[in-house]
Amino acid sequence: MPVGTLASVKGVSQDVLEDLGVQILLANTYHLYLRPGVETVRQMGGLHRFMSWDRAILTDSGGFQVFSLTELRKVSEEGVAFRSHLDGSSQFLSPEKAMEIQIALGADIIMAFDECTEYPADASRARASMELTLRWGARCKDYFEEHKGEVPWSSSHLSSLSSQEKQVLRFAQGDNRGNDNRGKGHFQTQSLFGIVQGGMDPALRRESAERTIDIGFPGYAIGGLSVGEPRELTRDIVLSTLEHLPSDQPRYLMGVGTPEEIAEYAQAGVDMMDCVLPTRAARHGLLFTSEGRVSIKQARYTQDESALDPACDCRVCKRYSRAYLRHLYASNELLAQVLNTIHNLHYYLATMRTVRAWIRAGSRL
Amino acid sequence: MPVGTLASVKGVSQDVLEDLGVQILLANTYHLYLRPGVETVRQMGGLHRFMSWDRAILTDSGGFQVFSLTELRKVSEEGVAFRSHLDGSSQFLSPEKAMEIQIALGADIIMAFDECTEYPADASRARASMELTLRWGARCKDYFEEHKGEVPWSSSHLSSLSSQEKQVLRFAQGDNRGNDNRGKGHFQTQSLFGIVQGGMDPALRRESAERTIDIGFPGYAIGGLSVGEPRELTRDIVLSTLEHLPSDQPRYLMGVGTPEEIAEYAQAGVDMMDCVLPTRAARHGLLFTSEGRVSIKQARYTQDESALDPACDCRVCKRYSRAYLRHLYASNELLAQVLNTIHNLHYYLATMRTVRAWIRAGSRL
Numbered sequence: 001m002p003v004g005t006l007a008s009v010k011g012v013s014q015d016v017l018e019d020l021g022v023q024i025l026l027a028n029t030y031h032l033y034l035r036p037g038v039e040t041v042r043q044m045g046g047l048h049r050f051m052s053w054d055r056a057i058l059t060d061s062g063g064f065q066v067f068s069l070t071e072l073r074k075v076s077e078e079g080v081a082f083r084s085h086l087d088g089s090s091q092f093l094s095p096e097k098a099m100e101i102q103i104a105l106g107a108d109i110i111m112a113f114d115e116c117t118e119y120p121a122d123a124s125r126a127r128a129s130m131e132l133t134l135r136w137g138a139r140c141k142d143y144f145e146e147h148k149g150e151v152p153w154s155s156s157h158l159s160s161l162s163s164q165e166k167q168v169l170r171f172a173q174g175d176n177r178g179n180d181n182r183g184k185g186h187f188q189t190q191s192l193f194g195i196v197q198g199g200m201d202p203a204l205r206r207e208s209a210e211r212t213i214d215i216g217f218p219g220y221a222i223g224g225l226s227v228g229e230p231r232e233l234t235r236d237i238v239l240s241t242l243e244h245l246p247s248d249q250p251r252y253l254m255g256v257g258t259p260e261e262i263a264e265y266a267q268a269g270v271d272m273m274d275c276v277l278p279t280r281a282a283r284h285g286l287l288f289t290s291e292g293r294v295s296i297k298q299a300r301y302t303q304d305e306s307a308l309d310p311a312c313d314c315r316v317c318k319r320y321s322r323a324y325l326r327h328l329y330a331s332n333e334l335l336a337q338v339l340n341t342i343h344n345l346h347y348y349l350a351t352m353r354t355v356r357a358w359i360r361a362g363s364r365l
Numbered sequence: 366m367p368v369g370t371l372a373s374v375k376g377v378s379q380d381v382l383e384d385l386g387v388q389i390l391l392a393n394t395y396h397l398y399l400r401p402g403v404e405t406v407r408q409m410g411g412l413h414r415f416m417s418w419d420r421a422i423l424t425d426s427g428g429f430q431v432f433s434l435t436e437l438r439k440v441s442e443e444g445v446a447f448r449s450h451l452d453g454s455s456q457f458l459s460p461e462k463a464m465e466i467q468i469a470l471g472a473d474i475i476m477a478f479d480e481c482t483e484y485p486a487d488a489s490r491a492r493a494s495m496e497l498t499l500r501w502g503a504r505c506k507d508y509f510e511e512h513k514g515e516v517p518w519s520s521s522h523l524s525s526l527s528s529q530e531k532q533v534l535r536f537a538q539g540d541n542r543g544n545d546n547r548g549k550g551h552f553q554t555q556s557l558f559g560i561v562q563g564g565m566d567p568a569l570r571r572e573s574a575e576r577t578i579d580i581g582f583p584g585y586a587i588g589g590l591s592v593g594e595p596r597e598l599t600r601d602i603v604l605s606t607l608e609h610l611p612s613d614q615p616r617y618l619m620g621v622g623t624p625e626e627i628a629e630y631a632q633a634g635v636d637m638m639d640c641v642l643p644t645r646a647a648r649h650g651l652l653f654t655s656e657g658r659v660s661i662k663q664a665r666y667t668q669d670e671s672a673l674d675p676a677c678d679c680r681v682c683k684r685y686s687r688a689y690l691r692h693l694y695a696s697n698e699l700l701a702q703v704l705n706t707i708h709n710l711h712y713y714l715a716t717m718r719t720v721r722a723w724i725r726a727g728s729r730l
Contacts, residue, residue, distance in 0.1 A: 006693075006698055007689070007692065008700045009700075010698065010699045010700065011376075011699035011700055011703060013680075013700060013703060013704065015680065015684070035692070035695065035696050036667065036692040036695070036696070040688065040692070043668050044668065044688055044689075050689055050692075052684045052686075052689065302401065303405055303408050303409065305409060315378075315380065319379065319380070319417045320416075320417050321409065321415070321417075323405065323409055323415065324416055324417065326401075327372065327400070327401040327405070327415075328371075328373055330401070331371045331400050331401070333371055333373045333375065334373075334375045334376035334699065334702055334703070335373045335374075335376060335377070335378060337699060338376060338699070
């Protein structure tokens with residue numbers, strides 16, 4: 001899932017994302033909560049309509065950003081008090097509030113509000129944090145079940161219809177045949193995923209997985225990784241946790257990773273991943289290619305007429321030379337960030353397409 | 366002509382420019398001379414190949430930028446010594462040097478090196494400046510006639526051919542049938558346009574026009590306007606100067622203007638114009654619409670679901686709401702600059718298409 005923090009994958013328009021074959025985007029609850037604000041997105045009919053994106057969207061719970069972006073935060077049983085990184089204003093997020101916001105944003109998949117356990121954490125701290133995440137997970141589910149009908153799809157759809165159309169639709173709803181323009185059944189709701197924590201302890205991870213499954217969600221995420229631990233440890237925890245999550249439901253690994261990592265984890269059974277790496281690296285001139293990483297700012301590319309990745313069939317590699325991309329980057333041209341991002345997203349999506357083909361064919365990396 | 370200062374219209378990829386119907390781009394000699402440098406563009410086969418743009422390109426002479434961007438400059442009969450606005454390094458531009466650079470850049474239309482007379486200027490200063498531009502114009506033409514064969518199209522084309530193909534082509538050249546992939550005749554050269562100066566004095570402007578025509582160019586530009594004078598004065602000078610320029614050759618008004626101005630001047634007989642206004646204004650959130658200017662940063666658009674310009678059929682107006690564009694701009698998202706620029710360019714190009722239709726139909730604004 002490409003990351004579209006503020007309801008935009010930085011520099012890339014929605015039609016280009018469609019052409020790239022993006023099926024689902026991640027947007028960040030914390031950022032959207034601050035800008036443009038939940039009420040605006042809700043009034044606009046939810047994220048899909050606000051950003052004109054008919055395909056799937058997942059929102060995170062805001063928890064990770066609260067833990068990573070804000071220094072002034074206070075965690076209690078009730079939730080997290082923190083200050084906005086934009087204007088320092090006092091804010092409060094709780095399981096219920098995170099659900100309320102995500103229902104208003106209206107993404108297809110929304111995430112339970114969890115505490116991302118810091119690294120390193122000792123045994124008692126990791127357990128306490130895991131227990132808190134479990135209690136919060138249950139509160140999220142309770143709130144969601146009670147309020148899931150408040151997703152803005154229906155009302156926004158209805159408000160654009162004439163009275164006559166509304167009357168027709170009211171009849172149709174009885175048969176569950178009223179669809180909005182994204183092809184959703186009118187009574188369809190969002191999917192709330194639970195999140196497994198437990199620090200770097202496989203036993204705690206297993207317990208977290210089992211007790212999260214007991215609460216019951218349509219999909220499960222592995223959270224609390226990529227928080228500073230060694231890559232090898234990430235790998236061990238991912239692989240051991242996966243075993244305890246149902247393979248017939250989506251398994252989502254949060255915040256991972258490099259092209260090599262997503263290929264490995266997908267083959268190990270992970271169904272969904274998100275990472276800012278392809279887009280953020282692109283904006284810093286770091287490009288992923290079939291021949292390895294290319295730092296396009298390097299002077300060696302000044303007169304290099306070849307394509308960025310001769311094996312790539314993205315619109316950037318088919319049209320522009322390394323020399324031109326290097327010039328755009330060195331000159332701080334906006335187009336550098338646009339083209340670099342398009343290429344890196346294509347590279348990631350092409351990697352996943354290849355992995356899917358391998359999995360279907362029963363072969364391995 | 367949209368402005369692509371550094372061989373890129375800021376934030377907009379070449380395929381989108383093609384879709385918008387852009388027929389010709391302006392690129393800035395001064396900027397390209399400093400970054401990526403002339404030798405790089407020449408080695409890459411010229412600007413068209415460097416930026417992957419098969420349609421027409423015009424380069425200015427660098428004179429205007431030297432006069433407007435650099436404070437440390439010294440004008441002599443020979444040319445202009447100045448310091449780079451990037452690194453303060455000492456540079457020198459002369460008519461011959463400006464030709465050498467523009468031949469190496471290889472645009473379809475290149476401009477004589479002129480002195481852009483400052484505003485206000487007294488009578489003797491305006492005459493002296495005009496006389497200098499005339500002498501420089503003649504030197505430009507002399508240099509161009511002697512060196513026009515050095516445009517990089519041919520050699521870059523040849524270097525990609527096998528020895529056998531080169532041999533075949535050498536024969537073909539005798540018949541002037543060797544074409545590069547942009548469909549240019551192999552012996553075809555660039556077009557060098559002369560520039561009329563003369564400050565704000567209609568009599569001087571007339572003399573400048575007549576003596577520039579005596580030197581003889583395939584097209585003529587009106588320079589030295591939009592330098593701080595009142596709009597009404599610009600208009601008077603444009604209209605009076607136009608009368609003295611041949612109507613069967615391209616007449617190019619440099620650095621103008623608003624949508625209203627380009628519509629008026631085109632109907633008065635101006636064939637070509639360039640201006641940073643649509644692209645620069647877009648980056649500052651100022652958008653041109655059929656209902657007037659829209660400053661998209663305004664809070665009044667926060668929940669405005671309507672299209673930026675309901676009468677516009679550009680890809681931005683067809684897909685996104687004012688609320689979304691306002692959010693992107695307020696959040697400093699890259700996509701704001703991309704989408705705003707696409708809309709403004711479309712608005713300008715649509716304006717020109719309308720004016721063309723009026724002219725063909727013999728009607729007026």
